Amino acid sequence: MDVTTGWYLVLGALLFVIGGTGLLIRRNPLVMLMCVELMLNGVNLSLVAFAQRLDDIGGQTVVFFVLVVAAAEVVVGLGLVVAILRRRPGTTADDLSTLRG
Amino acid sequence: MVDALVFFIAAGVCLTGALGVILARNPVHSALMLVMTLFGIAVQFVAQEAHFLAAVQVIVYAGAIVVLFLFVIMLLGVDRAQDLELSILPGQRWAALVFGAGSLLVLGSLIVVVGEPVTGAKSVGGSASTAENVRLLARSLFSDHVYAFELTSLLLVIAVIGAVVLARKPSQSEPPLVEERGEN
Numbered sequence: 001m002d003v004t005t006g007w008y009l010v011l012g013a014l015l016f017v018i019g020g021t022g023l024l025i026r027r028n029p030l031v032m033l034m035c036v037e038l039m040l041n042g043v044n045l046s047l048v049a050f051a052q053r054l055d056d057i058g059g060q061t062v063v064f065f066v067l068v069v070a071a072a073e074v075v076v077g078l079g080l081v082v083a084i085l086r087r088r089p090g091t092t093a094d095d096l097s098t099l100r101g
Numbered sequence: 102m103v104d105a106l107v108f109f110i111a112a113g114v115c116l117t118g119a120l121g122v123i124l125a126r127n128p129v130h131s132a133l134m135l136v137m138t139l140f141g142i143a144v145q146f147v148a149q150e151a152h153f154l155a156a157v158q159v160i161v162y163a164g165a166i167v168v169l170f171l172f173v174i175m176l177l178g179v180d181r182a183q184d185l186e187l188s189i190l191p192g193q194r195w196a197a198l199v200f201g202a203g204s205l206l207v208l209g210s211l212i213v214v215v216g217e218p219v220t221g222a223k224s225v226g227g228s229a230s231t232a233e234n235v236r237l238l239a240r241s242l243f244s245d246h247v248y249a250f251e252l253t254s255l256l257l258v259i260a261v262i263g264a265v266v267l268a269r270k271p272s273q274s275e276p277p278l279v280e281e282r283g284e285n
Contacts, residue, residue: 003104006212008145011112013208015119015138017201022123024197030174031131034122037166038135041142044154052149057237060151061246064238067154067161068253072260074166078173079267085177 008049015042027092029081033074040070107148115141132170139163153235 019038026032044063051059085091114137121134139162146155242250 003108003148007108007112008149009212010209011115011145013205013212014116015142017205017208018116018119018123020204021197021201022119024200025194026123028128030128030170031122034131034135034170037162038119038122038138041138041162045142045145048146048149048151048154051151057241058245060154060234060238061241063151063154064157064242065246065249065253067157068257071161071166072256074169075260075264076267078169079264082173082177083267089177 005049005053009046012042012044012046012049015039015045017042027094029084029091029093030078032093033077033081037070037074040066104148107144111141111144111148113141114138115145128174129171132167132174135170136163136167139167150234153238 016039019035019042022035022038023032026035044066047059047063047066051057051063088095118134118136118138118141122131122138125131125134139158143155143158143163146152146158
């Protein structure tokens with residue numbers, strides 16, 4: 001039984017969908033950021049699978065850049081979460097409705 | 102056979118961790134489940150001979166990003182359990198379920214229809230499946246993608262400055278204003 005590219009793609013798609021669903025059903029901003037990480041990892045897995053399949057190192061280079069962007073995103077996102085939660089402890093994403101913009 | 106065994110074990114670890122992230126009530130448990138998923142993905146990277154990316158995955162994700170999450174959780178004290186049932190927006194869970202099922206259907210059918218006969222030019226930037234993974238990745242990174250690499254450093258500097266600006270306490274400028282108003 002050989003492990004083909006399709007298996008990795010299915011696993012990546014499952015991780016992406018689980019992350020997206022979690023992003024919609026959770027209201028804690030920290031857990032929402034973790035779900036974004038799950039989605040990014042699903043895409044990373046697909047990129048590495050394609051790099052292996054097409055025998056091209058470029059896919060792995062893109063994964064490297066995705067890792068760096070994910071790190072920067074988490075730093076800024078957590079900074080925002082800290083800044084908001086310090087003013088209003090216990091805030092969830094639903095409290096955006098109080099803005100009434 | 103061993104390949105399939107490794108794939109299924111690592112995939113089980115990944116999916117268990119991913120479901121744990123979105124179903125755990127305590128954010129600390131979510132972060133620990135995220136570590137589990139990341140290790141599973143690192144195993145998948147090793148199985149696909151992306152050794153450098155597997156190492157970076159463990160060091161950067163599990164070693165830095167998740168630790169950052171845990172730091173923020175401990176710092177803010179938001180580690181109490183949160184009720185999953187209570188939601189203000191009506192029908193949000195149904196929308197989430199419809200999104201999940203729909204996107205799974207679309208992605209699954211795409212993989213089934215397109216997935217196996219992947220087409221494309223072979224080996225543009227060097228073969229991915231040799232033992233010289235790190236050397237090839239470095240050559241691709243510092244020759245073909247060198248501008249993107251430099252922009253990445255700019256992005257990291259911007260992120261650091263942004264984090265410092267966001268995390269600074271605004272109370273250093275506000276209390277003097279209040280005092281002045283009180284004196285006048």
